[in-house]
Amino acid sequence: MKTIIIVGGGSGGISAANHLSYKLREKIKANDVKIVLIDPSRFHYYQPGFLEVPFGLMEQEETYREMNGLLAKGITFLQEKAIKIDLENRNVTTEKGQVKYDYLIIATGAKYDYSAVPGFTDGADHFYTLENSKILKTKLNKFNEGTIVVGVSSMPYKCTPAPLEATFLLHDMFKSRKLLDKVKIIYTYPMPMAFPDKSISDIALKMFDQRKIESKLDFKVKLLDAKNKELISSNGEKISYDLAIMTPPHRGSELIANSGFGDQFDWVPVDKFSLNVTGHEDAYAIGDATNLQVSKAGSVADAEAIVVSNRIAQQVNGLTPYSLYDGSGGALMVTGIGKASMITSNYTHAPVFMPESYSYYWLKLIYNKVYWNMTAKAVLNGVIK
Ligand SMILES: Cc1cc2nc3c(=O)[nH]c(=O)nc-3n(C[C@H](O)[C@H](O)[C@H](O)COP(=O)(O)OP(=O)(O)OC[C@H]3O[C@@H](n4cnc5c(N)ncnc54)[C@H](O)[C@@H]3O)c2cc1C
Structure with missing residues (x-):
């Protein structure tokens, strides 16, 4: 046997x-x-x-x-x-x-190593566990004004497009609640791009421009100051926030x-x-x-x-x-409410980003x-x- x-x-x-x-x-x-x-x-x-x-x-x-x-x-x-x-x-x-x-x-x-970023547990929210997603939902429902940072603490992390998806979803959620003039969204990424692949990063940054979403690239989070609501990078740059939605550091x-x-x-x-x-x-x-x-x-x-x-x-x-x-790998990447794209890659070709459409969103719902x-x-x- x-x-x-x-x-x-x-x-x-x-x-x-x-x-x-x-x-x-x-x-x-x-x-x-x-x-x-x-x-x-x-x-x-x-x-x-x-x-x-x-x-x-x-x-x-x-x-x-x-x-x-x-x-x-x-x-x-x-x-x-x-x-x-x-x-x-x-x-x-x-x-x-x-x-x-x-x-x-x-x-x-993977497991989440919250201790790798001091202040993370008190200062950040996230959607990487069901418990934290539920807490975030309650906070978003009450959020009517202020600055939201969506950021990635460090590489690697699960589902590379997820922080971009969250950023686009936030934009569309506040748009439908007619609060875009009161809510500022800032995206931070630890690499000099918005995504590990340059061509997809360029597409994402263009989409940010169209939606007036700010981005801070090469922003390596060193600590979260929960008391003063500040995100501090390894080179001393500070971002004030009202809500920080951060991807936690991952390890095996x-x-x-x-x-x-x-x-x-x-x-x-x-x-x-x-x-x-x-x-x-x-x-x-x-x-x-x-x-x-x-x-x-x-x-x-x-x-x-x-x-x-x-x-x-x-x-x-x-x-x-x-x-x-x-x-081989792929993801149906949500680019807003009712819109999605598909990204596919393998060892021989760089990630391919399909133009966003309702069909991919529909496919995501079915999947x-x-x-x-x-x-x-x-x-x-x-x-x-
Ligand atoms: C918010 C979010 C969005 C995502 N979106 C997408 C997406 O759109 N598309 C996509 O392809 N992927 C997505 N992912 C990523 C995807 O969920 C993971 O990559 C996938 O679950 C990895 O599968 P896995 O089997 O390696 O690990 P997991 O699914 O995490 O499973 C690991 C298992 O190991 C068990 N385990 C851990 N330690 C032990 C131990 N000591 N003894 C026994 N068992 C143990 C755990 O209990 C768990 O059941 C997303 C992830 C997140 C968090």
Whole structure:
């Protein structure tokens, strides 16, 4: 009997577990293969919804579902926190015991390191957890006048376009409330651009001009002075705010730190094509947890989950694994209420920005609904290779 362990049941982990269960169905039935998913959370979260909740575009209840209801038959769900991975001896220690594996997928995502920016917890709001999205929604509903800063603390962070999307949504929300003459919106970014890709940054800056949104580029947030409501950069520049919506600093899970194979920020080093953890053909990492220079996005996590589940199925079937990840990722980027664009990229072409249209917005609304039964449950297994 071969045991496949998936640590983390977020976008990448749940997709990988379900894809594997389809690919290895016969072997699971014959008790030749066992799939185990480990995650302390009872719920699986659709995080793109966290950005929509503050603007009333999605209800909070639409952003999560019971993990058990999403997993295919035959997958064992251990609702436990993994505390150490031993890659040499092939076992995962959880808070309740040890599980040995033949193949491992690490899909533990990213954690927020609020302490990396002093004052962040008291001074900033954000939409990177459901709890914080709900608080932000209440604050936005009461906000009628003043300065809102939307900013990114540091790179990398989840969903590269999300801060731009929030900025455009804020603009349209205050426009519909006829408050644009009373509310000033300032966007800050830690790079000399508004987005990591120059051509998309140029498009975004043009859109800011049309909407009279200010931007402060190369603004590296050093601290948030919650008392005086000031954002202070590493070179001493100050921005006064009434509401600061800041992307928190991200780093890898503490599980990776405890296990001793992460980089200095606890991201897992992997081969960009095979997704093998460096030096380990039986261990893979996918999604936000990796050190890859690709977007930390659900679309990436899902594309990687498909590659890794193919490779493990090939290994279980006695083949040399041949499926490779091509760097694919994409996002439907909301550019206002009723408008969106699509950005796609892979290892061989720079990100492409499709002109904004209602159709992409419509697609985003549909995707928010079909995510649960399509992506999470891996029903396109075999259709998308
Ligand atoms: C506001 C927002 C908007 C976004 N919008 C988009 C978008 O429009 N398009 C897009 O493609 N992506 C978007 N994303 C990004 C996307 O949600 C993530 O990139 C994606 O969820 C990554 O999947 P993952 O499986 O790597 O990690 P996650 O989905 O974060 O899952 C990690 C899982 O690991 C578990 N875990 C952590 N530590 C342990 C441990 N020690 N033991 C066991 N389990 C553990 C966690 O409980 C969690 O379930 C957005 C994210 C946010 C926050």
